[in-house]
Amino acid sequence: MLGFLKEPVVVTAEINVNLVALTVMGLISRLWGLCYPRAVVFDEVYYGQFVSLYMKRIFFVDDSGPPFGHMLLALGGYLGGFDGNFLWNRIGAEYSMNVPVWSLRLLPALAGALCVPLAYQILVELHFSHCAALGAALLILLENSLITQSRFMLLESILIFFILLAVLSYLKFYNLQKHSAFSGSWWFWLLLTGVACSCAVGVKYMGLFTYMLLLATAGLHFWHMIGDQNLSNVSLLCHFLARGLALIIIPMGLYLSFFYIHLALLYRSGPHDQIMTSAFQASLEGGLARITQGQPLEVAYGSQITLRNVLGKPVQCWLHSHTNTYPIRYENGRGSSHQQQVTCYPFKDVNNWWIVKDPGMQQLVVSNPPRPVRHGHIVQLVHGITTRYLNTHDVAAPLSPHSQEVSCYIDYNISMPAQNLWRVEIVNRESDTDVWKTILSEVRFVHVNTSAVLKASGLSGASLPEWGYRQLEVVGEKLSKGYHQSMVWNVEEHRYGKSQEQKEREVELHSPTQMDISKNLSFMAKFTELQWKILTLKNEDTEHKYSSSALDWITMDTNIAYWLHPTSGAQIHLLGNVATWASANAAALIYLCLSLWYLLRRRRKIYDIPEDAWQLWMSAGGVCAGGWAVNYLPFFLMEKTLFLYHYLPAVTFQILLIPVVLQHLGDHLCRSVLLKSMLSALTVAWLSSVYFVYCTFSPLSYGQPALSPTELRALRWRDTWNILIRKH
Secondary structure (H helix, E strand, C coil): CHHHHCCCCCCCCCCCCCCCCCCHHHHHHHHHCCCCCCCCCCHHHHHHHHHHHHHHECCCCCCCCCCCCHHHHHHHHCCCCCCCCCCCCCCCCCCCCCHHEEEEHHHHHHHHHHHHHHHHHHHHHCCCCCHHHHHHHHHHHHHHHHHHHHHCCCCHHHHHHHHHHHHHHHHHHHHHHHCCCHHHHHHHHHHHHHHHHHHHHHHHHHHHHHHHHHHHHHHHHHHHCCCCCCHHHHHHHHHHHHHHHHHHHHHHHHHHHHHHHHHHHHCCCCCCHCCCCHHHCCEEEHHHHHHHHCCCCCCCCCEEEEEEECCCCCCHHHHHEEEEEEEEEECCCCEEECCCEEEECCCCCCHHHHEEEECCCCCCCCCCEEEEEEECCCEEEEEHHHHCCEEEEECCCCCCCCCCCEECCCCCCCCCCCCCCCCEEECCCCCCCCCCEEECCEECCCCCCCCCCEEEEEHCCCCCCCHHCCCCCCEEECCCCCCCCCHHHEEEEEEEECCCCHHHHHHHCCCCCCCCCCCCCCHHHHHHHHHHHHCCCCCCCCCCCCCCCCCHHHHHCCCCEEEEECCCCCCCEEEHHHHHHHHHHHHHHHHHHHHHHHHHHHHHCCCCCHHHHHHHHHHHHHHHHHHHHHHHHHHHCCCCCHHHHHHHHHHHHHHHEEEEEEEHHHHHHHHHHHCCCCHHHHHHHHHHHHHHHHHHHHHHHHHCCCHHHHHHHHHHCCCCCCCCCCCC
């Protein structure tokens, strides 16, 4: 029974020395002197704020993309014991001792280092020689821009890592397809492809470009499988379901999990939650939740409420009135009703309170039991402080003459009777008998007499003049096919009114609301709202000193100064390896020209290279040239401020194309021994130039050693580069 113990247990393993050596060199190049400089470098000032908010569990919204990348940076801070206490207010600010700089920069650096062996393995899986794969890895290793970007608390190196991992995983899966379908390793690499794609998209939406490329490639490969007569219909169905599960279902589930963790971590109210709906804000600890916790859920006749406009941008605002009236005549000579002003006010104020009144009764208190207001009911809205009724009539609004003026009615004993009846329409109702609910219900108020809809028009236009205290205009929108969010309101603060006398009611309106009903949003409701905000929330794009156009990237006519030492000439710049970028452009051009030439010749039934070489050429182009195209060309369609670092995923694929082209030239175009020798010699000389450029610009990649003004001027190889030289 124990006979197996008579023999020694032997474990054998194959170690790819090339892979190990490349990994070690990648780690050294990215981790060396990682804590230098101990100061905020470029966009660390941006991402660091989010790390601090994670540490303090404070909710935020970043319109640049999903939260997975931010969570990875925060993980570094958590592992380093960061408490979140640092003021991220300027580039170059010295880090205090409580900031674990090495830990915060570790994960981007590791991701950047692992891109080196990934490049090697991708070329191997594309069936190129180990020499070509080694060349690709060395080019990634010596790429100054990738080194710089991966040594700081930034997201591009993490994005590129997951992109390359997704490509490698799919290639390994595809190469196992013919001989090991549905094996353990086949499933592993297929599932890892989907996971890596989801992680790439979760870091930045730029990851979608490579994800779409791999989905298209998988679709093309499956299309070829359909024509394989050796595969049964059942087998094809299993292949289809496996790919759908691994490449679509699992990535979607993983993407949702990023938001689930994000929302679970950030449960406290903060400055960013003001752009969210009242329901979302009320689900966070503190802030609005502290005010609204325990409010009555159902709005009833006699309820005292504040009405917040659902649009919430560019600022949130509440339906508001005050004792001042509209001027008899506006600056342009048009007349007004001279009624009490109604506006949308961007701050909480006692004048934001309104009372929901039953038109058939005089009381302004909630009966016992309360009579809830339902969809379609007619109500009057009484301003809490002035007790005047919300009104609109056929008078042009002050800033929107094609819409009706909204006011609180004052009886001047003239032929303008009150028109103060409003129909409540619950936009997000489940049935026509739904009850109007605090925070949860989104409602429109439709004027009974004119069918105009109450709208905060000032959110999309100018604010009122001085007579309106620069508050936002509210109008009755006459023509409303469908609805815009500026026409939708929700009850934010709510209490059941108890005081019929005005003086007692004013005291009541000034007191805090506290009742006994709480409101919770489901995860999917919070996810949907947050995702929509991320996709639609746009900061005003302003021209940045280091912004550039997509055309500038190919020839590297631009750079970005990341950091400057306060006293010496030490500085860090995002600059690519000029020799590598020029070679990558040449390789892309050669690949395009050769591909067109081969296609034309093959159309004439002339085959210059063997069929297997042609397939290899096309598959490598689909990955490398295709990866470059999908990660670069979309930027020509984007209306946003662009920077050189946006090009790094694309240029990574373009660099992989260089050894592909070189091996193809050596194998199929340089047919004589002399030509092959010349190509080898030129390749060695070219690699030497790549290493020379890397060494020359490494002081600008690592920030040390400090260079003199003369040395800095010598590095300004292009007039468009902004190398910083101090004037002593």
